[in-house]
Amino acid sequence: MLIKTTTAIPSSEITPQDTFLNRRSFLTGAAAVAGAGIIAPQGLWAATKLSTTPGKFSVSETPTPLKKATSYNNFYEFGTDKGDPAANAHKLKPRPWTIAVEGAIQKPLTFDIDTVQNYRPLEDRVYRFRCVEAWSMVIPWVGYSFSEFVKACSPLPSAKYIQFLSLADRKQMDLPDSSGINWPYSEGLRMDEAMHPLTLLTFGSYGQTLEPQQGAPIRIIVPWKYGFKSAKSIVKIRFLDKMPRTSWNDLAPEEYGFYANVNPKHSHPRWSQASERKIDASLFPKQVATLPFNGYANDVASLYNGMNLDKFY
Ligand SMILES: Nc1nc2c(c(=O)[nH]1)N[C@H]1C(S)=C(S)[C@@H](COP(=O)(O)O)O[C@H]1N2
Ligand SMILES: [Mo]
Helix, strand or coil: CCCCCCCCCCHHHCCHHHHHHHHCCCCCCCCCCCCCCEEEEECCEEEEECCEEECCCCCCCCCCCHHHHCCCCCCHHHCCCCCHHHHHHHHCCCCCCEEEEEECECCCEEEEHHHHHCCCCEEEEEEEEECCCCEEEEEEEEEEEHHHHHHHHCECCCCCEEEEEECCCCCCCCCCHHHCCCCCCEEEEEHHHHHCCCCEEEEEECCEECCHHHCCCCEEECCCECHHHCCCCEEEEEEECCCCCCHHHHHCCCCCCCCCECCCCCCECCECCCEEEECCCCCCCEEEECCHHHHCHHHHHHHHCCCCCCCCC
16 A cells, blocks of 8 residues: 655645655655655645654554544644634744743753754654544654753753643634633643653654644644643743643643543543544544553553542543
């Protein structure tokens, strides 16, 4: 099914998903895509190829087609329906972009996105991705361990938590009040969760830069937690001594906890978390059992030793 090369076809005639499916290298074990070139214009932002190496944390499942991963999204800044981000996020401008770092560090820092993106070799990592709404995908993300970035910021010992804040700019986003979210979108991790090698500072997927609706140009991915922990289009990172406020917990604390570890045994008050609708290439998605910590229990369960995960959901 995977054809090795499409170089005979002009890039203007192929979509990013075609490019990925036809030329994708890490699935076939071929050499990583070299250099960066424009793949296809999409509104103001054109996805570019990323030079990557195969990451060591990938699952062997077949990725969800890019087309589905970029047309069924949660990004409430652009509307609350699953199709809204794909329809509206072209207004987002991923360059120029800066990331401010503040709080418990020696002095506040501001990084240009390209400095952050080029700081470490970019890895392909195929991760399971589980939304709290009981659907899931398998996504080949591109990034490097967030811990590398944290170390570069030299946080003070008092830093126990990290907060991620997304862009909230009415010139580029709708920011609907109807969503109930108090902008900017805020998420957070405990420091040991943030430092875990699975936590990915993410710049791309499917071998190319993130599409705007996926949270371009930079997001966080925490594969053992529900998708809402993975803040998109991050502009600020704060090191804190206390647990930060987080958007979904603000909105409905009984439904969405700070930890949000994927837990088939802890039901959402309005639906079960025991199974998930796996969005893959098939027309009729399968219902599959949800795994504790989304299948990453061997890697991360020890972070929560002694904690009652029914209480700290
Ligand atoms: N800034 C921001 N980040 C966000 C969201 C959002 O609405 N705004 N939604 C979250 C939720 S609920 C999920 S499931 C994932 C969806 O990521 P995807 O659209 O790439 O699948 O993004 C998360 N990050
Ligand atoms: Mo979600």
